[in-house]
Amino acid sequence: MTALETDAQSWEQAGVRLEIDGGTATVTLCRPKQRNAQSPAMWRALAAVGRELPGTVRVVVLRAEGVSFSAGLDRAMFSPEGIPGEPNFLRLAAAEDKELDDTIAGYQEAFSWWRRPDLITIAAVQGHAVGAGFQLALGCDLRVVAEDVQFSMKETSLGLVPDLAGTKPLTELVGYARALEICVTGRWVGAEEAVATGLANLAVPADELEAAVRDLAGALLAAPRNAVVETKALLQGAGGRSYDEQRSAERAAQARRLRDLAGIGD
Template sequence: MTAAEVDGRVRTTRDGAVLTVTLDRPDQLNAQTPATWSALAEVGASLDDDVRVVVVRGAGRSFSAGLDRSLFSTDPSTPGGLGELGAMPAELAQERIRSYQAGFRWLRSPGIVSVAAVQGHAIGAGAQLALACDLRVLTEDASLRLPEAGLGLVPDLTGTSTLTELVGYSRALEICLTGRAVGAAEALATGLANAVVPAAGLDGAVAGLVAAITAAPVGASRETAALVRSAVRNDPEAQDAAERAAQSRRLAELAGT
């Protein structure tokens, strides 16, 4: 097992094919900053082909309470703050946000399966980080909330697409517009969570899920994940073709050709 620190209070630990990424600001409930998103993007860019599973965690009692309070400054001179973004020309502001989104979108990269281990609060950017992952394991006290609309903003860290995929249009719209908290029981019932466990059981549940994922041969696992992801956007004919192509590759590999 190897460990490393990266900027933005993000810590990574590697154990074979499993990379664990930990938000490590427990004294700030793992509040996020542009440095956090840059660090996450750096982790994604550094992945090698041997990584099969990425586990995303938050140190301490909360997964992530969202944006660091300093970012809510309307002063254009505050680096990374909302005021600085708002004062930029639209194209520049959008390019800056694109760089922030890069810290999230890689969690659905081909070749890996990402798992969010969520305890306590996952608010705003924290909820969107959990949503960016393929799978979510929540503790019984966990809740997710997207309060951006109530603050005059929108969820802009890739959260709207993944939320809608998971719970459907009308429920996603209601969750985003009301900004209400979605508790663990509701998350499980609506497909936001894959499992809900007691707080003391989070590590064991995540470890069991990771073991089950990595038990399958790597080629079959990656092809299957790619098929499920493409099913969200493909029409039936295109998806059938993708299945045929993937199975042909698997059969050829098993036959040694």
């Protein structure tokens, strides 16, 4: 058994399954009886998957078993007993500043690697995607949703804030005013609104979700990898550049592509 296979067994115990088929990796949340409620153990597994993906992987599909993508944080984290072996919220609140900051930063690793420049990631979302579930879907580059999808950011209504790397992509996708309203009200966002506002790329009937994501992954794999990496980097950085800076970045990227295609080294 390889080290990756051994790790994969422990990840599945935490509710995360990894399968690799050529250039595509599929990450599945596999706690359907708990509606894929998330725990620190699941976050550690997700972060480890990101660190240990083979370099041959180009597209990562994030999906979930059962009727819901993820019901959000395991509510046991709010209870005095907590989750065995994990700090509950009372323990976190009592921690020193650095320990608390480091703990949350560790949780965020599970949500932040999905936008790596060498990958394109797709979230296939059905049913409820609440709180941490919503933020996990937001971590991906693209979202394909079932027509029954219901997004909600519940943290503020619980006296907290969304802290799992979801606020920036949400604001970039739907704009500040709508992002503020979604977060503060905690209301549900369905498939039609998600597509209309740019939160989702495509909505399909639930029984067509898997096929739609598979087709999209195939289309993404059809383009040359280095061109995809350069294009993603251009688009990711566009928001922080002026028009002239972006033009300059385009020229530099195209020069690299032309020389690579012509076999001319640095």
